[in-house]
Amino acid sequence: MTRQATSRRRKRKKPQRVGAKRASGLRVRRPRAIAPRGAYHRALKALALMRSGKSLSAACKAEHIKPDTFRRYVGSAIRHDKPSGRFRVAPADTLTRRLAVPTAEGEAHVTVRGIKAAREFSAHANAIAHFNRTGDKSRLKRFEGKTFRAGGRRHEFLTDPEQLMELAEADALRLDSLYASVSERR
Secondary structure, eight states, X not given: OOXXXXXXXXXXXXXOOTTOBOTTSOBOOOOOOSOHHHHHHHHHHHHHHHHTTOOHHHHHHHTTOOHHHHHHHHGGGEEESSTTSOEEEOSOOOOEEEEEEEETTEEEEEEEESHHHHHHXXXXXXXXXXXXXXXXXXXXXXXXXXXXXXXTEEEEOOOOHHHHHHHHHTTOOOOSOOBOOTTOOO
């Protein structure tokens, strides 16, 4: 081996372990992911696909997420039948979801915990969509007088037919997705 090759070898530094202390006393930390909410959002969508009957691997493929990442984010909401069996979705979970709910003042962003609370907002959005399609107010009656909290303020569920018609004509109702945009921070 030449002298030049051995000197190059000595100059290389060993990579430090994550969590190890440097000589200066500061810890080496892993850089945070740029958008961890994107992966969490995709994991929630994959969980919804599993609730509709897809397998874990098919749901992860459909949402472009690794099964390990899926289990890291929503692992508390799935169960294993038997050691070598399929994963099943638990009937209820306590995962946090950020939802966009239509109100009289515009869209309100609500953070809910659990599938039961998210289903309540989903039923409201479905009732609004049904009213817009058919003009039938019967599904909205369930939400009359009910309120929810968002951003430190109380909001009433939107049930007034005149307001719904105005918002629909102004194209201000966004009912295609209940989940708030991943990139928005409010």
